[in-house]
Amino acid sequence: MDVLTENFSLYGKGFLGTLELTVYASILAMVLGFVMASCRVAPVGSFRVLGTVWVTVLRNTPLTLLFFAVLLGLPRFGLVLPFKVFAVLALGCYTSAFICEVLRSGINTVPKGQGEAARSLGMTFGQTLGNVVLPQAFRSVIPPIGSTLIALAKNSAIAGAFSVTELLGTYKTLNELGYSIIWTFVWIAVGYLIITLSISALFNVMEKRWGVAR
């Protein structure tokens, strides 16, 4: 118990680090996911290829390898950025592949008539996708997007192991200070539970408000 009260600021810093990483990476993942999902259903072949390659490669890359390549590889390449930016890049790109697939399955659930109606009104592909299909698709895939973002929050632990200030990373410092390891981990676990449960609650509210029953 003392571990938490005596090191509250350290825990707090780790907790906020995880939260920050999760939020920024989520934004990047959502944006990239939307772009890639649009690419995958685009009428132009080269866009479709780009989307497919992006998703196939990133979905089959171990996240640890991606972190290794980004955090340790890119600097040798002459690209030096703060560790945190690298971590957000790796996490965001990795998760975007999953978001893209979720959205694509959402696009498939939108009734065909919606797209046809939009087209018969003279809408272009971009308008049909952006104004008619994607908003509905997003609403029907709120729960799976929620679980993808929960997975992202959990995956951010890897950044901690690569020494970005993050919740899991705090165990190293506390371990050196000689605190009971078991309790250290209990509080880390509680921290992650708070984050994942909050995301879950948030998405439940979103689903109640915007979810479509089909």
Add this chain to the structure above:
Amino acid sequence: MTTHSAPSTTALYDIPGPLTRKRHLVYGVVSTILILALVGWVIYLLFDTDQFTSAKWSPFAYKGIQELLLRGLGNTLKAFAYAAVLSLVLGAVLAVGRLSDHRPVRWVATVLVEFFRAMPVLVMIFFIFVALKVQPLPALVAGLTLYNGSVLAEVFRTGINSVERGQHEAAFALGMRKTQVMTFVLAPQAVRAMLPTIISQLVVALKDTSLGYLITYEEFLHAGKLIASNLDYDLPFIPVVMVISPIYIGMCMLLSWFATWVAKRERRNPKTEAVDVAPAEPGTLLPGAQ
């Protein structure tokens, strides 16, 4: 550019006429040129930062280094094999627990499944490794087993529940016991329907074996790190990434393709109902995701 290879969502755009086809061709060519330019720029950067000097690539010619990599790959596959088998077993046990008629058993199984799915795998691995002072390989396997086992338990459970109700009613009507109904009627049908999802989950386990790198388990990535941080070879980080990534990605892709292949076969099989079960990959407490 041709309409024949268009994805299933062709409702999004009309079959292009001659003018649109020309426009799409322009888009296609321009975007391809842009992408190729980007790739070219990356290659230029690689050359510019001397990533292709012989010093950086020489280690891969040595037998010792090749053996080091192969040993790492073997260790990765070993951890994967253990984790896969054990999580299938744990998944089956937990699924049986969750489907039990006894409330306490059901309750314990539910708590275990929900807890292990909500925790980051890495935290569990570190806990077992640091707090319980277990060797790297068993720690890695135990962490992967706990996580993937509980995810698989949910897969099995939804699979069993997705078997038509009449099946188990008929089995009970024939006088079978619950265990018999499960093992002879429900499980065989459920496993067939679930096989693609199960294999996809094994892809997750294979990917996650690379977490062993973080607890000093001498797997493939660890071997790569050893070579990459060697001063004698001028720190060949990029070459190592270029050698290791295709092998990792290739292994996972092979398994993913196997999953889709099985799924396609299942869909053609009249004996199994095509049940689409949401991929169970990310652990979640969302009720809607199931």
